[in-house]
Amino acid sequence: MPHKSISFAFFGTGPLAESVLASLVRGGYIPKLIVTKPDSPSGRHMQLTSPHIKVWGEMKGINVFQPESLKDILSGSPLHGDFDIFIIASYGKLIPDSILSIPKHGTLNVHPSLLPLYRGPSPIESVLLDGYITTGVTIIKLDNEMDHGPILVQNAFDIDPEITAGKMEVLCGQIGGDLLVQVLPSYIDGTLKLKEQDHSKATFCKKITKDMGEVTLVTSAIVVRRKFRSLSPWPGIFFFTKHHDKQIRVKIADVDLVTPIEITEMAGEVIKSVIPEGKSEMDWESFKRGYMK
Numbered sequence: 001m002p003h004k005s006i007s008f009a010f011f012g013t014g015p016l017a018e019s020v021l022a023s024l025v026r027g028g029y030i031p032k033l034i035v036t037k038p039d040s041p042s043g044r045h046m047q048l049t050s051p052h053i054k055v056w057g058e059m060k061g062i063n064v065f066q067p068e069s070l071k072d073i074l075s076g077s078p079l080h081g082d083f084d085i086f087i088i089a090s091y092g093k094l095i096p097d098s099i100l101s102i103p104k105h106g107t108l109n110v111h112p113s114l115l116p117l118y119r120g121p122s123p124i125e126s127v128l129l130d131g132y133i134t135t136g137v138t139i140i141k142l143d144n145e146m147d148h149g150p151i152l153v154q155n156a157f158d159i160d161p162e163i164t165a166g167k168m169e170v171l172c173g174q175i176g177g178d179l180l181v182q183v184l185p186s187y188i189d190g191t192l193k194l195k196e197q198d199h200s201k202a203t204f205c206k207k208i209t210k211d212m213g214e215v216t217l218v219t220s221a222i223v224v225r226r227k228f229r230s231l232s233p234w235p236g237i238f239f240f241t242k243h244h245d246k247q248i249r250v251k252i253a254d255v256d257l258v259t260p261i262e263i264t265e266m267a268g269e270v271i272k273s274v275i276p277e278g279k280s281e282m283d284w285e286s287f288k289r290g291y292m293k
């Protein structure tokens with residue numbers, strides 16, 4: 001089937017979705033509709049800001065739909081049109097079967113793990129937190145269970161020991177978009193054979209929360225490295241210390257990810273710079289002289 005004859009809506013927000021869509025467009029696939037989150041307050045002054053993917057879509061003359069809830073999708077939305085498929089990448093909502101089944105050939109999802117491993121909302125962060133050295137990207141056809149549907153294609157890769165979650169999100173999006181470009185024609189014409197996941201091997205990950213970033217100065221250096229990579233750029237990692245009889249929060253701004261370390265070494269051996277509460281970034285030695293006498 002020629003590229004231009006595949007009519008699809010693209011659901012997504014954030015770096016992974018933007019990266020997937022960029023790869024699709026490079027491959028000749030332009031969405032008929034982009035579905036993304038509503039504009040939201042951002043920055044110091046909490047100014048109402050549009051998602052980057054919305055700005056891009058409007059610049060290209062693509063219709064953009066920003067439903068407040070799944071109810072808005074179901075009631076008279078632009079999704080009730082003539083679509084071959086929906087493609088979802090980091091949309092952030094579990095979409096019911098009543099929506100997934102709207103297009104002729106169902107809904108595909110770009111998931112940044114080697115399914116059935118790391119089903120759930122934080123596969124990139126979780127694989128880094130667990131210290132894995134390989135991961136991958138999976139394209140599945142969605143069903144009414146979370147990350148449960150049959151596999152179209154997977155691609156595994158080695159994880160760069162210095163990569164953070166933010167950078168890996170972009171990389172996974174590029175890989176996922178390229179995989180879609182490869183398989184969309186054979187998926188649409190029915191010649192691609194889908195493979196059922198081995199559900200007995202499924203593992204699950206949880207939503208990332210701010211409190212997951214807390215460490216102490218006696219936390220293992222290995223754990224500090226993993227948390228720093230996993231939780232950058234958000235929510236970041238931090239510790240508490242007393243200064244002038246007051247408990248302050250100290251953000252860890254940079255960590256040595258390269259120097260070989262012993263399993264017994266602690267946080268202070270790998271912290272390179274910090275941002276004490278209410279202060280500017282400073283190197284670790286300066287912090288110790290000023291705050292840890």
